[in-house]
Amino acid sequence: MNLLTYLINGISLGSVYAIIALGYTMVYGIAKMLNFAHGDVIMVGGYICFITMNYLHMPGIAGVLLAVVVCTILGIVIEKLAYKPLRQATSLAVLITAIGVSYFLQNAALLIFKADPKVFTSVVNIPSIKLFDGQLVISGVTLVTIAANIIIMVCLTAFTSKTKMGKAMRAVSEDKGAAQLMGIDVNRTISVTFAIGSGLAAIAGVLLCSAYPTLMPTTGSMPGIKAFVAAVLGGIGSIPGAMLGGILLGIIEIFAKAYISTQLSDAIVFAVLIIVLLIRPAGLLGKKISEKV
């Protein structure tokens, strides 16, 4: 029974990582850059939802929608202002810029919302399910998180394989130059990718804060890093990989805490990453691309 409880907790935590990791992996796959500000977009999403519910007194669903809208716009603005001018620059320059944007968002939040932690009211009002005489309790947030994860996964897969924009994304990720020659607007495709990634970040932020109801300007950093690890673990650039990596990471983290050591859980998570990368450098589902010299 314990095992089952830990497994469900792990899948729930992993689902949040997976949704965040999707943002990392899509942006990396298409723009070939690591958007380290992604974790902080999560935090912005959390704050927007918090404000909508606590200050504007609107229902939770309005908070989620507003958070998605604001974060989508934020993602596009960040891309246009910070990353687009660096399209031809070295990847190191882009990486440093991304870290800069991350610090900018954190400090802006610190100025606006102040540093004291806010307690987030869960947007999910579904009661917990009790099974086996209350031995196994699954909270409403857990169910919603897992469901949201599955829905997002299905929608995203359909989007990339069926729609014109999705096909354009895949084309850009294969070969930017060739895609442009085929008449694909590369800049627009990248903007859309950022928009989708940031919108997902908002959902992840709301779910993260609903499950662990504390909100600070640094709320997004650690989950952001873990989700990045998840994306690499699953194979960065691969959408199913991000999903698999996220859930695996969540389960490993909870199991490590439960059965090995609560203090070493993070170390174990990162050690697993190192081992996987030693055996499969491209990640679990990553494509092995041989570089032409």
Next chain:
Amino acid sequence: MKKMKKMMALAMAGCMAFALAACGGSSSGGSDKQTEKATEAAAAEEGGAAGGTFKIGHIGPLTGAASLYGLATDHGAAIAVEEINALGGDIQFELNSQDDVHDAETSVNAYNNLKDWGMQMLVGTTTTTPCIAVAAETNGDRMFEITPSASSPTVTEGKDNVFQMCFTDPNQGTASAKYIYEQKLGEKIAVIYNVADAYSTGIYQKFMTEAETLGLNVVSESSFTDDNATDFSTQVNEAKNAGADLIFLPMYYQPASLILDQANKMGYTPKFFGVDGMDGILDMEGFNKELAEGVMLLTPFVATAEDDLTKNFVTKYEEKYGETPIQFAADAYDCVYALYAAIQKSGVTADMSSDEICEKLIATFTAGDFTVDGLTGTGMTWAANGEVAKDPKGMVIENGVYQPLD
């Protein structure tokens, strides 16, 4: 030609060096003048009487995750300073508050800023980890320091100039175990603590030692670190599986609020017993106070107490800052009054240097007949190692406010 160039270069270098020196000279001259002026002004105000205007520094986290504590100590000290100055006596205080974001390095920088300002005594720092770093500095500089709330024994260990207004962590751990045992609050006890935090670990260790002596049944011990302080499902689940009916939480309020929430989501309702770091949980923005219903904690101060001193303090605090003071505010308030009492008793004056003041105040604080009555205790005395002696009170949260337990 080459020689000319060399000569020119030398001359230029000379000029620049001179300019720099002049620059340095004039600026230091300026600041000298300023301090002269300041002392003159102080002397004028003093009017030849004993006492004068003392410069008190305060350091605490005014921003950041622990800002609730820093702001509380800052406000508490400010009220005490205001009251003392309003008395119009010979002893006047000037308070300068600096932010350390609960970070050791920033705290030492803040301390150096205060020294430049001319601080003579330090009320601080508010939190333990920065305080350990700052206490080492004050000890080297011979600056008198009294901390309202840094409760680890490491803060005062081997430093004769550092005193505490709050209980030490070990005392809190020991007192908590005793209290749980005497009041028979729990049959099976679980402990969750922050292994990355000196405060939390300190209380935990003493609690365990005392629990063993008393024969308390501790069925589950688990820990977390600052980096994984969001998901407590595993730790709470462990306690639940072990059948614990009381969870002891030696930690600050922010992780505690998450533990309360996650236990609630699991449908697990043990008793919760906290320490003084739990104080403040009710003031978190958006916190569902029902979760904290029935949470017990040991704290020397309750805002709902009926004595005149507390009432006066709480009214002033609420008027000025629009919120109910927590224990940290009361500790800082008492710190300033303890300094006031010690200055009166030892007869130090504001024109003395900080190390002279330090030696005299140490002698006064450790003298057996020096006692202070304050918000957080009556007849408080200090041992030579800087620890305070006073009795803790048990509190329980009922209908969103603290109520005395007994």
